[in-house]
Amino acid sequence: KAGVTQTPRYLIKTRGQQVxxxxxxxxxxxxxxxxxxxxxxxxxFLFEYFSETQRNKGNFPGRFSGRQFSNSRSEMNVSTLExxxxxxxxxxxSLLGLGVTDTQYFGPGTRLTVL
Amino acid sequence: ELKVEQxxxxxxxxxxxxxxxxxxxxxxxxxxxxxxQDPGKSxxxxxxxxxxxxxxxxxxxxxxxxxxxxxxxxxxTAAVHDLSATxxxxxxxxxxxxLTFGKGTKLSVIP
Numbered sequence: 001k002a003g004v005t006q007t008p009r010y011l012i013k014t015r016g017q018q019v020x021x022x023x024x025x026x027x028x029x030x031x032x033x034x035x036x037x038x039x040x041x042x043x044x045f046l047f048e049y050f051s052e053t054q055r056n057k058g059n060f061p062g063r064f065s066g067r068q069f070s071n072s073r074s075e076m077n078v079s080t081l082e083x084x085x086x087x088x089x090x091x092x093x094s095l096l097g098l099g100v101t102d103t104q105y106f107g108p109g110t111r112l113t114v115l
Numbered sequence: 116e117l118k119v120e121q122x123x124x125x126x127x128x129x130x131x132x133x134x135x136x137x138x139x140x141x142x143x144x145x146x147x148x149x150x151x152q153d154p155g156k157s158x159x160x161x162x163x164x165x166x167x168x169x170x171x172x173x174x175x176x177x178x179x180x181x182x183x184x185x186x187x188x189x190x191x192t193a194a195v196h197d198l199s200a201t202x203x204x205x206x207x208x209x210x211x212x213x214l215t216f217g218k219g220t221k222l223s224v225i226p
Contacts, residue, residue, distance in 0.1 A: 033214075035158075043158075043203060045214035056212040090157055098214060099146050099207060100165070106157040 002026065004093050004107035012113045018079040021110045025072050025093030029105075031055075032074040033098060034066060037088040037109075046089075049074050050097045078112075086114045117142045117208040121217035129225050131193050136220045138187040138204035146207035147187045148214070149178050151200045158203070161189075194224045 005024045013019050025032050033056075034046040045058040049068035068074045072093070078085055088111050092104040118141040128134050138147070149161040162171045164180035164187060171178050175198065177190045187204055205216045 042218050043205070043216040045205075045216070056214070058213050092158070092160075100163075102163065104148075104160045106159065109157050 004091060004105050006089075006091055006107035006110050008110060009108065010111045010113075012115060013081050014115050015081055015083060017081050018077065019081060019112060021076045021078075021089055021091075021112070023074045023076070023091035023093070023107055025074070025091075026105055029093040029095050030072055031094045031097030031102075032068055032072065033092050033094075033104070034074070034076050035090040035092070036060075037090060038084075038086070046076065048098055056098060081114045083114050085112065087112055117144070117206060117211060117213070117215045119204060119206050119215050119217040121202075121204055121220050123220060124218060125221050125223075127223045127225060128191075128194050130195055133193065134191050136189040136191070136202055136204075136222075138189070138206075138217055140185050140187075140206040140215075142185075143182075143209045144185075144206045145182055145209065147180050148205040148207075149187070149189055150203045150205065152203065152219070153200050161202075191222070194222075196224045196226055198222060199224045 031050045033048040048056040052068045066076045088109045090109045092106045094102045094104045096102040120139045147164045150158045162178040167182040169180045175192045180187045201219045201221045203219045
């Protein structure tokens with residue numbers, strides 16, 4: 001069974017640009033959640049999508065958005081990039097989502113650098 | 116605002132010893148997660164604890180949840196070098212629909 005894949009793995013952007021990250025979950029999984037990891041803020045939850053609907057959302061500004069497609073693939077978009085958006089972005093997929101006894105499987109992450 | 120506190124943040128222990136990592140949180144919750152992260156790697160889900168008194172074990176790791184005390188523990192039995200990693204707990208705030216992480220405990224097991 002293929003694992004969670006994230007593309008691209010590395011990305012360099014400049015301030016003010018926008019970026020789209022992609023996450024392909026394990027086949028059959030309906031939940032995709034996104035996380036940001038930085039040395040300063042640590043791990044932070046961005047949002048969770050389940051069957052194309054955003055089910056949970058963390059405390060991030062509206063520049064951070066996401067969506068999920070009918071095949072459960074998810075994209076995350078960050079507009080008007082700031083230096084502080086440089087981070088490792090992780091996605092995780094699971095069968096039933098957060099809040100149940102359900103194992104999350106994480107992708108390898110996308111390392112975003114904003115110059 | 117939900118706050119999650121892990122301690123210790125750094126832990127150096129000898130192989131064969133036992134130790135416990137603590138995760139305290141500030142508001143009501145009945146869902147708690149433990150994760151492991153190896154250096155330069157992604158996260159690995161270890162345990163999901165959903166109710167008061169829940170206990171889960173996998174190998175040398177055992178996690179428990181006391182919702183009344185707002186405390187979860189991750190107990191390491193007879194540590195081995197392969198357990199060296201950073202361990203995070205995360206709490207799903209009741210009514211907030213957000214997952215809040217602790218700062219992580221960096222564990223080094225010395226042969």
